[in-house]
Amino acid sequence: LDYDAAPCHNHFCSLFQRVAPPFLAATCAAAALSTSALLVALAKRPQAWRWPQSRALVAQLALGTALFAALLPALAAGVGRGWHLGTGPCRLT
Numbered sequence: 813l814d815y816d817a818a819p820c821h822n823h824f825c826s827l828f829q830r831v832a833p834p835f836l837a838a839t840c841a842a843a844a845l846s847t848s849a850l851l852v853a854l855a856k857r858p859q860a861w862r863w864p865q866s867r868a869l870v871a872q873l874a875l876g877t878a879l880f881a882a883l884l885p886a887l888a889a890g891v892g893r894g895w896h897l898g899t900g901p902c903r904l905t
Contacts, residue, residue, distance in 0.1 A: 843881035
């Protein structure tokens, strides 16, 4: 895609603009809670994660979920109000 050829505009239908932000907020909350629970379980019961490889994999899963959850509020705001962050971040979506 050549983003320089045409302006970067995201057009969302009005139903999507109303439904997506609450859904993304609920997804963000669920991801944050599950990541927190996973990290607490990993910290409180290290003997349950006997192999170092499984500990590393669970920590990577928690980190990936945390990054996913951290980006959802910005996406929800962008969907709900239209995109006001410029063309650079628009190209990433």
